[in-house]
Amino acid sequence: MHAKHQPDTVLDRRDWIAGLEKGLGLLEAFNETNPRMNATEAAQRCSLTRTAARRYLLTLAHLGYVSTDGKLFWLTPRVLRLGQSFLESARLPRIVQPFLQRVTAGTSETAYLSVMDGDDIVYIARNGPVRAMNTGYVLGGRVPAQVTAAGLLLLSERTTAERDAWLAQRELKTYTTHTITRKDSLRTTLAHIRSQGWAVSEQQLELNYRGIAVPLRDRNGDAVAALSVTMPMGHEATQDAVDRVVPVLRETAQAMRNLI
Structure with a gap:
């Protein structure tokens, strides 16, 4: 299973957006060992159902953070914008x-x-x-x-x-x-x-x-x-x-x- 980052602060449950956590978790699930995954593999790494993982991946593809051939998904260079934003800010x-x-x-x-x-x-x-x-x-x-x-x-x-x-x-x-x-x-x-x-x-x-x-x-x-x-x-x-x-x-x- 993909390991989750431990938060540094306690967040009120009312302020928690689970979908954001799951979407970011899927981005972090790609690595050297898993550069390309189908929805089932991504779901297993992130403890999601296949249907949920596929919806998140398709949304990320729509936003340009992943690409897909209809079966497999992989990260795009757009993901580097997240790290570059940190280095610049x-x-x-x-x-x-x-x-x-x-x-x-x-x-x-x-x-x-x-x-x-x-x-x-x-x-x-x-x-x-x-x-x-x-x-x-x-x-x-x-x-x-x-x-x-x-x-x-x-x-x-x-x-x-x-x-x-x-x-x-x-x-x-x-x-x-x-x-x-x-x-x-x-x-x-x-x-x-x-x-x-x-x-x-x-x-x-x-x-x-x-x-x-x-x-x-x-x-x-x-x-x-x-x-x-x-x-x-x-x-x-x-x-x-x-x-x-x-x-x-x-x-x-x-x-x-x-x-x-």
Whole structure:
């Protein structure tokens, strides 16, 4: 079944529009594994009847968000307008570019700002060269949190009880031979990251790549995002990379603190 995003606020039942929830749920049901679905498949992923799923899909097709050949449905590029609207209207992605440029200048690496959305890290701003990586380190890209430095960092910011509850509800997928798939190992890793205040992820998502991240905190001290870099590992030792990058990330994150 398609997992639903947990709401951040409580909504009065009188204000709830179930049809909007179901329509958006259908859009989110399409992914790499399910790029094209018929009404029956979409209904199963969203816990709808086939008839209801078909009506929602036909409405979305009328609005231009999906296409259909009469049997299968798939997303259209119009869906990207939703994400672009966020990037254009949200304050944070707009104000961080000079700071990401500072990180790139100080490290010669690609810099990112990312936030948590459900179980994923979403990259909302970036600066630096485009690497020839196979996975989602692109603006607007979504990557499972536990296999990225930024995701590990933001997960570590949760309380011990919150981290344990998150782990209890997840299955840890394998992406490389280095991916942490044991929950006790990930639990220990998160506790260590929490204590040191920065995160390193090496070859968790893609071989021969390393990520390093620090928290971006607001005036109250809450981690609202992660500031990170990604780099080919090459022959640079982990500690050498940390010594080179973490001071630049921390200095930049501190400079940004009064802006958010």
